[in-house]
Amino acid sequence: MSEQISKRLHWIGVNNPEGRDFHGISTPRGGSYNSYLLSDEYPTLIDGTHQRFLDGYLESLKEVMNPQGIKYIVINHAEPDHSGALNELVSLTGATIVCTEKCRELLEAMGISAEFRTVGNNEEMSIGSLTLRFIMDPMVHWPETMMTSVPEEKVLFSGDLYGTEIAHEALFADEMEDFSELSRDYFALVMRPLHMSVKQAIKRTRELELELLCPSHGPCHRDLRIIDYYERMCTSPEEDKVLIMYASIWGSSKRMAEQLAAGVRAEGMEACVRDICKTNMVSLMAEALTSKGLMLGSLTMLGMYHPLYETVFAFLKLNNQHKKAFVFGTYGWSSAACRGLTQKLSELRYEIVGERDLRFGRPEEEKQLVEDGRQFAIKLKEG
Numbered sequence: 001m002s003e004q005i006s007k008r009l010h011w012i013g014v015n016n017p018e019g020r021d022f023h024g025i026s027t028p029r030g031g032s033y034n035s036y037l038l039s040d041e042y043p044t045l046i047d048g049t050h051q052r053f054l055d056g057y058l059e060s061l062k063e064v065m066n067p068q069g070i071k072y073i074v075i076n077h078a079e080p081d082h083s084g085a086l087n088e089l090v091s092l093t094g095a096t097i098v099c100t101e102k103c104r105e106l107l108e109a110m111g112i113s114a115e116f117r118t119v120g121n122n123e124e125m126s127i128g129s130l131t132l133r134f135i136m137d138p139m140v141h142w143p144e145t146m147m148t149s150v151p152e153e154k155v156l157f158s159g160d161l162y163g164t165e166i167a168h169e170a171l172f173a174d175e176m177e178d179f180s181e182l183s184r185d186y187f188a189l190v191m192r193p194l195h196m197s198v199k200q201a202i203k204r205t206r207e208l209e210l211e212l213l214c215p216s217h218g219p220c221h222r223d224l225r226i227i228d229y230y231e232r233m234c235t236s237p238e239e240d241k242v243l244i245m246y247a248s249i250w251g252s253s254k255r256m257a258e259q260l261a262a263g264v265r266a267e268g269m270e271a272c273v274r275d276i277c278k279t280n281m282v283s284l285m286a287e288a289l290t291s292k293g294l295m296l297g298s299l300t301m302l303g304m305y306h307p308l309y310e311t312v313f314a315f316l317k318l319n320n321q322h323k324k325a326f327v328f329g330t331y332g333w334s335s336a337a338c339r340g341l342t343q344k345l346s347e348l349r350y351e352i353v354g355e356r357d358l359r360f361g362r363p364e365e366e367k368q369l370v371e372d373g374r375q376f377a378i379k380l381k382e383g
């Protein structure tokens with residue numbers, strides 16, 4: 001389905017409401033692969049689509065024009081969710097692909113065969129009454145990435161930047177209910193590890209006179225608040241909350257986590273309690289990113305903490321932030337989880353400010369955890 005944005009601009013995208021995974025992000029509300037059509041003397045597509053969605057994409061395009069009239073396909077980003085169907089699109093349209101030199105190299109390595117026109121930073125190209133201006137933003141999200149602005153329409157096609165994984169019936173963010181949790185998870189995985197490059201791209205965005213942001217995933221933005229959100233997530237994403245994660249078999253670590261949470265809440269801070277065996281790792285990483293401090297707990301099993309923690313640590317490393325941390329554990333005949341968690345978090349340069357290790361985690365002992373939680377929250381508030 002296509003949608004008209006302005007006289008010369010259409011959304012030609014694909015919604016995938018059933019999609020439940022994107023780059024490892026759990027996508028409870030599906031995903032979208034946006035592409036845009038600029039109708040001018042030389043009709044131009046901004047980004048392509050995923051191979052899997054080519055049929056629906058062509059249906060949308062045909063609602064607006066005969067694909068054989070397309071003159072250019074601008075590829076801001078070579079990743080297959082935007083380039084996967086390029087061979088078919090080029091063969092159908094005969095269009096020239098406009099992209100960076102690095103993008104051309106990547107597309108050719110992927111087996112894309114086409115006529116290319118490569119462009120550099122701030123280069124402009126006329127497609128009739130409209131001008132395409134190319135703005136390089138390498139490593140947002142791959143090394144070849146760029147954004148394309150059209151000054152006459154005051155629009156920026158920003159690629160993955162300012163995106164969210166959500167299938168949306170509404171086209172604009174201001175027409176939708178709150179989806180910030182999905183933007184947070186997308187940012188944490190795709191953007192935060194590259195936040196220095198993202199900051200540069202935000203700076204370049206702010207230099208433009210804009211009324212509309214059109215990313216390649218999720219809604220378009222007329223109020224531009226997403227720029228402030230991205231900036232905050234790059235610089236100071238922490239909220240007034242503590243992430244308490246645990247791995248439990250017989251329930252002791254879980255009870256400990258709940259007691260800690262009661263203590264944290266008693267100090268007026270939010271506490272998010274998550275079972276690492278039941279929580280999507282990307283959401284867990286995003287919650288770690290937006291928390292002031294972390295509390296990690298595990299039973300001792302096989303002489304160590306729960307093995308799933310190795311995955312947690314791999315994700316924490318992506319957004320390593322040197323926060324304050326507290327470790328807790330339970331054991332039967334040999335204590336190892338707390339020691340292992342402390343060692344691993346120290347390697348990741350977290351500051352361990354407390355520990356509670358209980359044998360079999362008897363409920364009367366677990367009451368100490370409320371005070372531990374309270375003290376941890378006080379330390380966080382003190383900075």
Ligand code: FEO
Pocket residue numbers: 077079081082141142160216217
């Ligand atoms: Fe939407 Fe980095 O691909």
